[in-house]
Amino acid sequence: MRHLVANIATYTIAALLILGSALFAWMRSSQLVLSDEYATLARYEPTPEHDFEWREVGEHAYASNCRNCHGREGLGWDQYPGLTDTARLFAAPGGREYLVELHLHGLTSPRWGAPMPSMGHMQDVELAAVLNHVLTHFGNTPPTGARLYVPADIAALRGPKRSPWEVNALRPGGDARAAEQGAPRRQE
Numbered sequence: 302m303r304h305l306v307a308n309i310a311t312y313t314i315a316a317l318l319i320l321g322s323a324l325f326a327w328m329r330s331s332q333l334v335l336s337d338e339y340a341t342l343a344r345y346e347p348t349p350e351h352d353f354e355w356r357e358v359g360e361h362a363y364a365s366n367c368r369n370c371h372g373r374e375g376l377g378w379d380q381y382p383g384l385t386d387t388a389r390l391f392a393a394p395g396g397r398e399y400l401v402e403l404h405l406h407g408l409t410s411p412r413w414g415a416p417m418p419s420m421g422h423m424q425d426v427e428l429a430a431v432l433n434h435v436l437t438h439f440g441n442t443p444p445t446g447a448r449l450y451v452p453a454d455i456a457a458l459r460g461p462k463r464s465p466w467e468v469n470a471l472r473p474g475g476d477a478r479a480a481e482q483g484a485p486r487r488q489e
């Protein structure tokens with residue numbers, strides 16, 4: 302009799318453990334669907350029904366991919382430039398493409414002591430969103446009537462790898478600004 306009770310207890314515990322792990326596995330797998338990056342990001346893509354919903358993605362992408370170097374308020378620090386001048390670059394001839402290229406391939410210039418790493422691993426949705434985020438924050442105002450980025454703008458510029466120095470040559474005004482201000486320019 303004692304054996305029977307002990308066996309029932311053992312089987313009950315075993316059954317509960319199996320049930321518990323099955324429940325856990327089920328929860329994990331449904332969570333996995335929720336956090337699938339492609340699927341989640343695709344929801345923000347522009348469609349005929351709604352515009353590109355970039356605000357939330359842009360804020361999130363900035364915090365996880367840019368903030369460490371460019372700062373919470375986009376002011377930069379040490380070797381890392383501030384992003385307070387990005388709307389001016391965007392408005393200059395070739396600036397719209399330059400901003401995308403520097404994200405796809407990285408940037409090395411004589412202006413700063415550190416390179417900007419390539420952000421090409423980020424999805425088109427994230428890159429378009431983070432650029433729009435920068436262009437509307439940190440004191441930047443995009444030119445009136447300017448069309449902000451959509452994911453297709455990023456996709457259109459993905460192509461053969463460029464060197465970060467080549468990207469620097471695409472910068473509107475080249476190094477003129479650094480020359481004006483005495484290169485290498487550092488932000489205190």
Ligand code: HEC
Pocket residue numbers: 362363366367368369370371380381382384387390400403408409410411412413414415416417418420431432435472
């Ligand atoms: C590891 C540090 C680092 C990260 C992360 C980083 N950057 Fe940069 N970024 C730099 C550095 C350094 C430069 C300047 C490079 C140079 O001129 O040689 C730069 C340059 C830039 C410029 C161009 C400034 C100009 O005057 O031409 C923009 C715009 C920019 N970053 C935006 C971003 C955004 C948006 C992100 C996130 C998606 C990001 N960066 C992530 C370090 C970083």
